[in-house]
Amino acid sequence: MRILIIGAGGVGSAAVRIAVRRTFFDRLVIADSDPARPQALVDELQDPRLVAASVDASSAEAVTALVLEHGATHVLNAVDPRFVMPIFDGCFEAGATYLDMAMSLSAKHPEQPYEKTGVLLGQAQFDAAPQWEAAGRLALVGIGVEPGLSDVFARHAEDELFSSIDELGVRDGANLTVDGYGFAPSFSIWTTIEECLNPPVVFERDRGWFTTEPFSEPEVFHFPEGIGPVECVNVEHEEVVLMPRWTRARRVTFKYGLGEEFIDVLRTLHRLGLDSTEPLRVKDVSVSPRDVVAAALPDPATLGDRMHGKTCAGVLVTGRGKDGAPRSVYLYHVVDNAWTMAEYTSQAVVWQTAVNPVIALELLATGRWQGSGVLGPEAFDARPFLDLLAADAPAGYGSPWGMEER
Secondary structure, eight states: OEEEEEOOSHHHHHHHHHHTTOOSOSEEEEEESSTHHHHHHHHHHOOTTEEEEEOOTTOHHHHHHHHHHHTOSEEEEOSOGGGHHHHHHHHHHHTOEEEESSOOOOEEOSSOTTTSEEEOTTHHHHHTHHHHHHTTOEEEOOOBTTTBHHHHHHHHIIIIIEEEEEEEEEEEEEOOEETTOSSOOSSOHHHHHHHHHSOOEEEETTTEEEEOOTTOSOEEEEETTTTEEEEEEEOOOTHHHHHHHHSOOSEEEEEEOOOHHHHHHHHHHHHTTTTOOSOEEETTEEEOHHHHHHHHSOOGGGOGGGEESEEEEEEEEEEEETTSSEEEEEEEEEEEHHHHHHHHSSOHHHHHHHHHHHHHHHHHHHTSSOOOEEEOGGGSOHHHHHHHHHSOTTTSOOOOOEEEEO
């Protein structure tokens, strides 16, 4: 296997640091618009399998050329969602297997944005599924942590724990703090603005997909391993689009533990128009307000040594167990920032996101996962993934997951 990772930011860098401890690949090319970032990783890790490169991720032709130049068999997209389609299309033209952690962007319904869906997350990719399947090529979409590991949990719940599922409720929360900053998101603010200010999507089997107001239906969810109660609200996310395609769940939701301060900041950005991606003319320069916000805030990848606490991703599954009795289970994965910094010099949120596509790549390399078309993580057997995640190194990745009866 010859891997190309596009994007050497926090998640891309963490994926490289995780991958170099494994033996399933022959070469790993790290590409970024800023050639200094991949080169810094190569210099840091001193692994002969690593190669640094540069690429314009907005150009499908540039992606195709880079894949062919290095003979990459598998491409991991580790940049923000606005670059999904050029990388996705470039991989198809080059004949490479494609993986991403966020899917193509949605568009609001033009008349009823808080009732009806417009263009769903990932719709542009699913529209291309027949071509990928006909060509015998695989695009494994949404294989980060959320979406990604949460979707693997959904598959595991349906296959091994439940006879019928009333709801797959993805719940994400943390107790992370960052020293020295009044406001410092632990993940890409560009992506966070996109998913939090768009109309959240909910799925019900007898109704299909529909939308609600941003930050709707707040609930206090109790997260395990010392994180405790966190208020969670509806947020647009890929799981709600993915899970209904490969599970029989009657309802799918996604709620994120943002906190009152974070919600207030996002609402203020929206009121001021600073969430917009449309360029504004400022003297002699055209610039997107959202890009300005991102530039003004600290790079999440650099915050690890100031961060404290844990982050949790998981799915609350309700329905009937294999014995037919009512059952409610929270399947989860908790990561401690102190551990990821000590082991990988990557902060917890980006590490938790990055470990999952690396595991998926290993399963594809060994043939444990196989497929063609545009597929989500739910389309594959969950057991080998969960076993690899939890097993101690060097057999696995040494990051156990948990299950709580609720």
